[in-house]
Amino acid sequence: MTEEKKLWQKGGGWLLEAPERVYTPEDFDESVKEIARTTRTFVEKEVLPLLERMEHGELELNVPLMRKAGELGLLGIDVPEEYGGLDLPKVISTVVAEELSGSGGFSVTYGAHTSIGTLPLVYFGTEEQKRKYLPKLASGEWIAAYCLTEPGSGSDALSAKTRATLSEDGRYYILNGVKQWISNAGFAHLFTVFAKVDGEHFTAFLVERDTPGLSFGPEEKKMGIKASSTRQVILE
Structure with missing residues (x-):
């Protein structure tokens, strides 16, 4: 079976794929671990020191934190490269979300932005909309x-x-x-x-x-x- 035919199998055709196409490896490679460490450091050094103030009403502190997350590439994981993102495998998003889960309400700010805030535009936006907005969303310039x-x-x-x-x-x-x-x-x-x-x-x-x-x-x-x-x- 050719590679092209594999990619276009319908129904249960995915069962014929090589395991690496379907399942996440049990052992992450060093690049995935490095992104996890970067995210963990961001949470520990940037988010947690401000979390109590944010919990008590200083919600505007979310904005510079999101821009910092953008500088680290954490907002563009699922955004195609041509629109300013990194276009990384979905497992990277999962690893980053796991590390951010200890950041209190900031994890909701991040999640709402990168998932329901950005992905509909990635999947269904027009070319003009993608070029206008996705670079700003991937960088943290816009939320x-x-x-x-x-x-x-x-x-x-x-x-x-x-x-x-x-x-x-x-x-x-x-x-x-x-x-x-x-x-x-x-x-x-x-x-x-x-x-x-x-x-x-x-x-x-x-x-x-x-x-x-x-x-x-x-x-x-x-x-x-x-x-x-x-x-x-x-x-x-």
Whole structure:
């Protein structure tokens, strides 16, 4: 069987693959261990000394920490190289997430940015959108947020009430609605906002922080992950 045919097997075809294509090696090589050490050092020397202040309300400290994470390459692991990322194997993301798990609420800031904040753009963004935003997200210059949940809907995404209406001149959409429990809302620069076009077609819009009509509720009073920003995002 040729390599090309292997890659395009359907259904259970993956069972025919060589084990190294399917399973993560039990023993990480030195490059993976080095990234783990780098992340561990970042948490111990950069995040933990600030964590108590962040837990008590200084959430703006997340921003320089995210920029430092970007300098270390930790924000671009899943971003293709042509857009400023590293395009590393998925196991690297897992190792980094494991090391960051001891960083309290900062791990939520990081996770919301690198996963739901960035990956939809990596997978489904247009070429223009990728070139405009991914380098900023991979470097930490910008922080991302994902706006799906609403006061009356969560996992039932299609129950969302946020509406998108095409402007009279047909140049842009006008969004109206409220998003709830949005991680990173207090300092994010780019929001992936889900809305229904004409009350029917569910899709996503990229909204920059300085967009007219975008505002935010106060920080939520939470029992945990207090170092993470959680706010309403209001679109009018």
